[in-house]
């Protein structure tokens with residue numbers, strides 16, 4: 001059986017990317033868009049995110065995507081008249097090592113290029129702003145006042161609300177089991193109910209499950225499911241509510257206030273990953289095979305994090321959040337046409353930054369789909385930029401895990 005109302009575009013996935021894409025496409029007159037999500041909106045990786053929104057990223061293209069997310073937040077607030085829970089607390093990036101300081105200087109230059117304010121703080125100014133830090137002599141601290149953090153669920157739902165208001169149809173609790181069409185053209189999707197939905201274009205925004213869907217068409221997406229994790233402490237008097245995000249490249253860590261406690265994340269130095277076809281449909285409670293409780297990562301990262309953030313020894317840990325991030329070898333997302341297959345587009349591989357990049361990815365996909373000149377060059381995000389890869393090969397997956405271990409930004 002075929003579902004009667006044929007949309008022009010089917011978006012697979014109701015996470016932040018699917019909803020952002022839907023909200024941008026919904027602004028195009030005359031385009032019929034349906035989002036198909038097998039659970040509820042924002043239930044999977046989106047709701048697990050730490051919600052850091054930094055504007056200045058390791059490349060100009062990524063910075064343009066992140067900047068668009070802030071524009072989207074303003075637009076969504078104006079459109080609904082309801083403020084979103086964006087904490088405009090800024091980010092404070094601190095480094096004592098030569099490589100960390102070099103990263104800060106590059107960041108300050110890129111911020112200037114994008115017309116964003118930055119301020120260099122001395123240690124006492126930095127510690128006043130973020131009283132959980134204790135900085136050794138020779139540390140440099142760069143403050144970016146325009147950064148912030150947000151509840152990712154609230155942002156995702158705001159995109160979805162806008163899309164729905166503009167006529168996008170959401171089919172929740174419907175699973176896409178296969179793509180329909182030919183080897184070289186996708187013409188719709190088949191659902192677990194047996195129904196089919198014909199569409200001019202299908203967008204794979206299925207988060208970590210995008211790889212398995214694309215593989216049905218013989219496409220190997222250049223991304224892998226890698227662990228991201230963070231801890232949240234019980235409230236503590238030195239964690240100032242309203243304090244900034246702190247990014248600590250020397251210890252591969254970030255921290256921000258969360259309901260009176262400290263939320264902090266540590267990069268995994270070792271590769272903790274899964275096979276893309278081994279993920280359950282529901283990631284809540286999912287644990288990786290290696291170091292499932294995060295205890296080893298915490299022990300390994302503790303000494304250098306403790307040097308910059310000694311208050312950690314006084315904190316009692318209340319929560320541990322561990323889930324999947326879809327990393328590419330260069331930590332930039334995969335956005336654009338699926339190579340060799342018409343009618344099929346990907347928006348995935350966000351490398352731990354899908355909340356921050358959501359507005360930009362939504363706008364870029366909308367530009368590509370409607371044939372508008374893209375607001376940012378799509379070349380950095382093309383799917384074929386790594387040459388042929390095997391998404392299921394252990395060596396390739398480790399290459400993606402190394403990209404995560406190298407990441408030193410927020």
Ligand SMILES: Cc1cc2nc3c(=O)[nH]c(=O)nc-3n(C[C@H](O)[C@H](O)[C@H](O)COP(=O)(O)OP(=O)(O)OC[C@H]3O[C@@H](n4cnc5c(N)ncnc54)[C@H](O)[C@@H]3O)c2cc1C
Pocket residue numbers: 012013014015016017018036037038039040041042043044045046047048049050051052053174175176177205206207208209210213228229230321322323324325326347348349350351352353354355356357
């Ligand atoms: C611990 C952690 C911390 C993070 N912190 C940050 C942060 O501070 N800042 C930041 O920017 N990013 C952060 N991220 C990354 C961010 O969470 C992701 O990049 C983002 O949520 C990806 O969104 P998505 O829409 O691609 O995926 P998802 O939110 O996972 O959505 C994909 C959706 O597709 C649906 N789906 C899959 N297959 C099918 C199918 N066959 N049929 C129908 N539906 C299907 C799924 O049910 C799911 O709802 C973090 C990630 C983790 C794990």
